[in-house]
Amino acid sequence: MFSQLHRRIYHRCPELYRHKPQLPSVPGISLVVLVCTSVELLGKSRDELRALCAGLGEPAYRGDQLYHALYSKRILDFAKITNLPAAFRERLASQARVTLPEIKQRFVSTDGSIRYLFALPASEDKLSARLASVEAVFMPSEGRQTICISTQAGCAVDCQFCLTAQLGLIRNLTAGEILAQVLIPLEENKDHLAPQSNIVLMGQGEPLLNFDNVMVAVRIILDPEAIAISPKHVTLSTSGIIPGIERLAEESARPKLAVSLNASSDAQRDALMPINKKYSLGALIKACQKYPLRNWEHLTFEYVLLGGGNDSQDDARRVARLLAPLKSVKVNLIPWNPGELPYREPSNESVEAFRRILAEKNIPAFVRYSRGRDVMAACGQLALKQDNDSPLNILL
Numbered sequence: 001m002f003s004q005l006h007r008r009i010y011h012r013c014p015e016l017y018r019h020k021p022q023l024p025s026v027p028g029i030s031l032v033v034l035v036c037t038s039v040e041l042l043g044k045s046r047d048e049l050r051a052l053c054a055g056l057g058e059p060a061y062r063g064d065q066l067y068h069a070l071y072s073k074r075i076l077d078f079a080k081i082t083n084l085p086a087a088f089r090e091r092l093a094s095q096a097r098v099t100l101p102e103i104k105q106r107f108v109s110t111d112g113s114i115r116y117l118f119a120l121p122a123s124e125d126k127l128s129a130r131l132a133s134v135e136a137v138f139m140p141s142e143g144r145q146t147i148c149i150s151t152q153a154g155c156a157v158d159c160q161f162c163l164t165a166q167l168g169l170i171r172n173l174t175a176g177e178i179l180a181q182v183l184i185p186l187e188e189n190k191d192h193l194a195p196q197s198n199i200v201l202m203g204q205g206e207p208l209l210n211f212d213n214v215m216v217a218v219r220i221i222l223d224p225e226a227i228a229i230s231p232k233h234v235t236l237s238t239s240g241i242i243p244g245i246e247r248l249a250e251e252s253a254r255p256k257l258a259v260s261l262n263a264s265s266d267a268q269r270d271a272l273m274p275i276n277k278k279y280s281l282g283a284l285i286k287a288c289q290k291y292p293l294r295n296w297e298h299l300t301f302e303y304v305l306l307g308g309g310n311d312s313q314d315d316a317r318r319v320a321r322l323l324a325p326l327k328s329v330k331v332n333l334i335p336w337n338p339g340e341l342p343y344r345e346p347s348n349e350s351v352e353a354f355r356r357i358l359a360e361k362n363i364p365a366f367v368r369y370s371r372g373r374d375v376m377a378a379c380g381q382l383a384l385k386q387d388n389d390s391p392l393n394i395l396l
């Protein structure tokens with residue numbers, strides 16, 4: 001126990017390690033295991049980096065320089081942060097680290113999307129103690145690129161139409177692991193980036209069940225002095241975790257909110273998304289009514305259309321009634337992507353009829369065809385499909 005405690009202290013504060021003889025000791029127990037692991041910087045806020053620099057005997061503004069270099073310039077190698085003094089860079093290299101996930105594979109779709117399969121290391125941190133793999137998808141298009149990122153490895157929510165659900169929850173991602181999924185694709189594709197980047201938290205995991213780490217990452221994504229993506233272009237998608245929606249409403253810097261609806265009645269949603277038994281449609285709509293929208297903002301509802309399952313005209317009418325109490329909503333209709341699960345693609349006619357019924361009730365509805373279908377990067381398909389069983393071009 002004692003050595004574990006000290007190991008943890010040194011892990012968090014390498015500077016303290018230098019002064020280890022001053023730490024209290026317990027008679028009869030010697031400090032045999034003294035591991036000086038370095039401090040992880042990726043995921044640290046500006047204030048944390050300032051405090052860390054001050055703790056290392058440097059002016060606190062060095063923390064601002066680090067913050068800018070890591071998140072705005074995407075310089076992830078200390079040796080290349082040339083506005084820091086060489087001696088400090090060397091000290092950082094010995095006492096701090098930036099851990100990037102290993103890119104196990106890149107799957108390139110015929111539509112230009114790149115699906116990244118990342119291996120995440122285990123760490124001493126209890127929250128990230130398990131090895132895991134996650135995916136992110138980079139989707140270029142005219143004038144913009146969209147990066148879909150994961151917030152958990154696997155997912156506990158168990159939506160029946162989602163391949164990720166089959167993994168179960170492996171673990172939460174740290175803020176640094178979430179940020180790396182943005183920084184790596186941006187940096188790798190920097191020579192042909194479009195002016196606008198969109199980030200969607202719609203990969204593996206339920207973001208609101210990893211709230212604290214997600215919000216640390218989101219604040220850095222939104223900060224104009226860090227990754228600098230406007231809140232208009234960052235969307236967090238939830239299966240309807242009401243306490244998380246209520247917490248998000250209190251955040252001063254927050255992304256747009258999208259709610260994964262996918263059903264027109266409680267019975268249907270209970271069967272498709274068992275989380276509905278805990279947070280029913282009625283309670284979810286009430287939470288959405290209270291959610292404070294900014295004057296430019298819509299609340300988005302996503303509706304995966306499952307052929308013969310939830311895509312009838314009666315379903316469309318029920319959805320219109322459900323959403324009627326809400327202001328400023330829009331619906332994204334996502335025709336089911338054929339995969340390994342026992343659902344059918346909806347017909348073009350049912351998709352169009354569904355859209356028209358919503359539009360007639362003054363609910364804007366848009367049909368969204370998922371990108372990256374051929375590399376299993378489309379909605380509900382992120383589940384670690386690997387090289388042997390995917391018809392892919394693999395870039396190494």
Ligand code: SF4
Nearest residue numbers: 155157159162165205
């Ligand atoms: Fe989890 Fe989202 Fe899949 Fe539902 S759809 S199981 S919330 S990853």
